[in-house]
Amino acid sequence: MLESYLPILVLIAIALLFALGSVTFSFIFGPKKYSAVKFAPYECGMPLFGTARERFSVKFYIVAMLFILFDIEAVFLYPWAVVFKRLGMFGFIEMGVFIVILLVGYAYVWKKGALEWE
Amino acid sequence: MPEMLSLSNDPILFVTVMLAKILAVFIVVILIVAYATYAERKIIGRMQTRLGPTMTGPLGLLQPIADGLKLFFKEDIIPAQASKFAFVLAPMMILVPAFITIAVVPFGGNVVVGGYTVPLQIADLNVGILYILAMAGLGVYGIVLAGWASNNKYSLLGGVRSAAQMISYELAAGLSIISVFMLSETLSLRGIVEAQAGGITDWYIFSQPLAFCLFVITSLAEVNRTPFDLPEAETELVSGFCTEYSSMKYALFFMAEYANMVVISAVTATLFLGGPAGPFPGAINLLLKIFFFMFVFIWIRATFPRVKYNQLMYMGWKIFLPLALLNIVITGAVVVF
Numbered sequence: 001m002l003e004s005y006l007p008i009l010v011l012i013a014i015a016l017l018f019a020l021g022s023v024t025f026s027f028i029f030g031p032k033k034y035s036a037v038k039f040a041p042y043e044c045g046m047p048l049f050g051t052a053r054e055r056f057s058v059k060f061y062i063v064a065m066l067f068i069l070f071d072i073e074a075v076f077l078y079p080w081a082v083v084f085k086r087l088g089m090f091g092f093i094e095m096g097v098f099i100v101i102l103l104v105g106y107a108y109v110w111k112k113g114a115l116e117w118e
Numbered sequence: 119m120p121e122m123l124s125l126s127n128d129p130i131l132f133v134t135v136m137l138a139k140i141l142a143v144f145i146v147v148i149l150i151v152a153y154a155t156y157a158e159r160k161i162i163g164r165m166q167t168r169l170g171p172t173m174t175g176p177l178g179l180l181q182p183i184a185d186g187l188k189l190f191f192k193e194d195i196i197p198a199q200a201s202k203f204a205f206v207l208a209p210m211m212i213l214v215p216a217f218i219t220i221a222v223v224p225f226g227g228n229v230v231v232g233g234y235t236v237p238l239q240i241a242d243l244n245v246g247i248l249y250i251l252a253m254a255g256l257g258v259y260g261i262v263l264a265g266w267a268s269n270n271k272y273s274l275l276g277g278v279r280s281a282a283q284m285i286s287y288e289l290a291a292g293l294s295i296i297s298v299f300m301l302s303e304t305l306s307l308r309g310i311v312e313a314q315a316g317g318i319t320d321w322y323i324f325s326q327p328l329a330f331c332l333f334v335i336t337s338l339a340e341v342n343r344t345p346f347d348l349p350e351a352e353t354e355l356v357s358g359f360c361t362e363y364s365s366m367k368y369a370l371f372f373m374a375e376y377a378n379m380v381v382i383s384a385v386t387a388t389l390f391l392g393g394p395a396g397p398f399p400g401a402i403n404l405l406l407k408i409f410f411f412m413f414v415f416i417w418i419r420a421t422f423p424r425v426k427y428n429q430l431m432y433m434g435w436k437i438f439l440p441l442a443l444l445n446i447v448i449t450g451a452v453v454v455f
Contacts, residue, residue, distance in 0.1 A: 026366035081299040117428035
């Protein structure tokens with residue numbers, strides 16, 4: 001267990017050091033001149049209007065929810081795919097039923113218009 | 119074959135070999151990332167009958183180094199309204215997953231070091247593919263965080279869009295490769311390479327052409343490359359989620375994008391093209407396959423215009439997702455009957 005994951009922990013540490021190091025380096029060596037306008041949010045050269053903390057389309061939330069549902073289904077498919085050849089016909093029919101149920105939900109979502117972006 | 123080198127039979131040699139492999143891979147990835155920016159400018163330049171960089175060094179070969187140095191010495195701006203901690207954290211949260219995904223990709227067979235067998239791979243996880251998908255999923259956090267922490271409406275919209283795009287295509291990419299595991303019966307990348315070891319006809323690109331096409335296109339969308347680079351659609355959202363970033367933090371986003379390209383090239387080569395199999399010594403074959411895919415991605419950027427957001431979501435949910443499911447059913451039917 002430790003043997004397979006130890007290299008990944010070391011790699012994470014190296015990647016993190018690299019990221020931290022380069023950000024710190026540029027923070028230390030870069031010029032620093034303060035001006036109120038420069039530190040204001042970018043607005044294509046105009047004075048700032050409105051705020052960034054606005055509401056955005058509910059569609060993004062729907063996509064996030066659909067993603068969680070379908071991703072869980074996808075995760076179920078992984079262990080099944082690995083043992084698929086050993087399960088044979090039984091596994092095929094079982095998963096067929098599972099995918100049909102998934103498709104019913106998918107058709108419902110499609111019909112309700114949750115996948116439309118107009 | 120001698121005994122496998124492990125932490126129990128020779129800890130010092132194990133740690134040394136591990137560090138050597140990690141550093142070698144890390145340096146190679148950084149070099150590819152640096153010179154991919156050069157190659158991209160040169161290739162796209164030639165495709166548009168321009169020359170690309172020529173002034174820095176012979177043939178402009180020092181351009182990536184000059185760009186890197188320039189970004190190092192630029193002012194590091196953190197906008198006054200930004201959430202400072204999250205703003206600094208975000209580029210690192212994108213870069214780290216992009217660089218560590220490569221750990222499970224095998225770059226050769228086994229070699230014998232000091233009387234023990236050493237696999238040419240940083241970590242041979244038995245759930246290698248799940249690890250890759252998990253790391254790809256982590257990248258989304260960095261982008262949303264960058265968009266939100268900048269406290270700028272363009273960044274926020276770019277970040278949210280990007281997140282929706284990435285999760286939609288992650289789903290399709292994840293589903294499209296399931297048919298490969300139905301044939302290989304393992305999730306370990308080394309196992310998948312061994313399953314394709316019987317010569318070029320065993321490569322999964324020939325038994326799974328649909329899965330291959332789906333995976334390449336959806337991965338391209340997942341790493342936000344043209345023609346799916348909606349998050350940084352500069353004509354409407356300035357630079358998307360990295361609008362407020364400057365200096366090395368901006369460079370980290372850039373490096374993460376190219377590192378992700380390297381990773382999906384390597385993963386595609388491993389899953390569908392036999393990984394390190396080929397006429398040359400292992401790692402060179404894999405590098406050639408990676409360069410081939412990188413070239414294709416650059417070529418695609420020079421050829422296709424950007425898609426619209428509704429087209430993007432339409433393709434992800436209404437074309438790629440059903441096609442991936444259909445491919446699983448067809449593969450299952452072919453294997454069973």
